[in-house]
Amino acid sequence: MYKAPRGTSDILPEDQPYFIYIQDRAAYYAQLYGYKPIETPVFEDVGLFIRSVGEETDIVDKEMYVFDDKGNSTLALKPEGTAPVCRAYIEHGMQNLVQPVKLSYFASLFRYERPQAGRFRQHHQFGAEAIGDSDPALDAELIDMIWNFITGLGLTSIVLYINSIGCPQCRPAYLEKLKNYYLDKTDVMCGDCKTRLDKNPLRLLDCKKESCSALVDQAPKSSQNLCPECADHYDSLKTYLNLLAIPYTENPTLVRGLDYYTKTVFEIQPRDETGAQVAIAGGGRYDGLIEILGGKPTPAIGFGSGMERMVLNLKKQSVAIPTPAPPKVFVAYLGSQAKQKAMGICRDLRKNGIASMQSLSDKSMKAQLKQAGKSGATYTIIIGEDELKTGSVTLRDMSEGNQQSLSINEIVTILKHK
RNA sequence: GUGGGCGUAGCCUAGUGGUUAAGGCGCCAGGUUGUGGCCCUGGAGAUCGGGGGUUCAAAUCCCCUCGCUCACCCCA
Structure with a gap:
């Protein structure tokens, strides 16, 4: 038996309304804030992500997920959405458009x-990138969008964390300070943190181990070690968020795992979650990335939001979401002549935009009515020998249980107005 | 990659050494020669995740393996 590969899943009809709902709302907010949709390939040159x-x-x-294709290109299924959008920005000369260029996307990501x-x-993920503007007002606007999008889904008890992790001017000095702080404490650090000290010192700050939390509390914080430019940027961001009435919590231990982030970083999480992988959305500024990828120095900011995690929280909070409309009409028949009429009626109903179903395989009337009930159809049209003789159909109201006889020629018109 | 929990029909669950593995939901059919939702009756559907071992006898005990799941690392 084949099964969906580990870590993948079929999004079945019963879950589709959640995804459709989220996509609808996301597209609405993207448009509302002036973001234009873009779609990049599912795979890219692996170097794009490494760099x-x-x-x-x-x-x-x-x-x-890295693989070689038959032309000896080394490709990777995209693990994140920002780099491909930046690649597209550069490749298509978008620096010649009015800046910032605001792009949004839905993408499948693979890790x-x-x-x-x-x-x-x-x-x-639903993600958005605003490329070509360094003003903290842009940071605030982007955060405003994602905040309104997520709260607009109906999710409550969520919290926005913000932090600033500096820039190439001030971060090296801060990292030195951080390392020096930890250097003589290696005997009380957990094993993971010893590795972090060497490999990725910023990560020391979000160690969840009880034993390390005291160290984290006392550790120097990036937001207190910013250069004047970054400090101004962070202050302005907070001013603008206040102005927009976006509730935020400064979180000095919030760091992001990708190298390209500078200045502003942020995450949106459900409140009071004990588990760890709870971020619904995360993002930040990446003022150096476009240049790293071969473009002109260009500031930018973006975020990604996880659709599966939104679904998870919508379910956890029992948020009511729009459900797809059931067919209006189910057409039941008895006999081969009536079957032909039934198919014609279905065709005419659909031509008039009336969602219709019929059974197609000569089932008993009982079975057809049962199927009609299950389908959620408002009405069932019944056509058998009696109706054929008189050129009529029987229209059954499925919730009331009553039925009436109507001319076969009028049925479409009548249902259009029901 | 590391650690915990769990694998019995499509789904949920009973059975913890002894006949043909039980029930609920769902599905199909009949009760109603053309009428759903309630009820009644019947039916289909399980190599008890897979392999090996212990035993007269294994869903049940042991070993291995695969899968799912939760947590860590990390991330949406």
Whole structure:
């Protein structure tokens, strides 16, 4: 028996309304804030991700699906959405458009990792990137959009965390300070943190281990070690968020796993979650990325939001979502002549935009009515020998249970007005 | 990659060494020669995740393996 590969899943009809709902709302907000849709390939040159996300990150180091194609290109299923959009920005000369260029996307992303609650090998994100403007007002506007989008879904008890992790001017000095702080404490650090000290010191700050939390509390914070430009940027962001009435929580231990982030970083999470992989959305500024990828120095900011995690929280919070409309009409028949009439009636109903179903395989009337009931149809049209003789159909109201005889020629017109 | 929990029909669950593995939901059919939702009756559907071992006898005990799941790392 074949099964869906580990970490992947079929999004079955019963879950589709959630995804459709989220996509609808996302597209609405993207449009509302002036973001234009873009779609990039499912796979890209592997170098794009190595250069942008960072060689030392887990995403590149151990989570990418990499393969060689028959033309000896080394490709990777995209593990994140920002780098491809930046590649497209550069490739299509979008620096010649009015800046910032605002782009939004839906994408399947692939990471080879052990699945658990809210984490998969293939998942879906809604993301947006605003490229070509360094003003913190843009940061605020983007955060405003994602905040309104997520709260607009009906999710409650969510919290927005923000932080600033500086820029190439101020971060090196901060990282030195951080390392020096930890250097003489290695005997009380957990094993993971010892590795982090060497490999990715920023990560020291979000160690969840009880034993390390005291160290984290006392550790120097990036937001207090910013250069004047970054400090101004962070202050302005907070001013603008206040102005927009977006509730935020400064979180000095919020760091992001991708190398390209600068200045502003943020995450949206459900409140009071004990588990760890709870971020519904995350993003930040990446002022150096376009240049790294071969474009002119261009500031930018973006975010990604996980659709599966939104679904998870919508279900957890029992948020009512729009359900798809059932067919209005089910057409039941008895006999081969009536079957032909039934098919014609269905065709005419559909031509008039009336969603219709019929059974097609000569089932008993009882079975057909049962199927009609299950389908949720408002009405059932019944056509058998009696109706054929008189050129009529029987129209049954499925919730009332009553029925009437109507001319076969009028049935479409009548149903159009029901 | 590391650690915990769990694998019995499509779904949920009973059975923890002894005949043909039980029930509920769902599905199909009949009760109603053309009428759903309630009820009644019947039916289909399970190599008890897979392999090996112990035993007269294994869903049940042991070993291995695969899968699912939760957590860690990391991330949406």
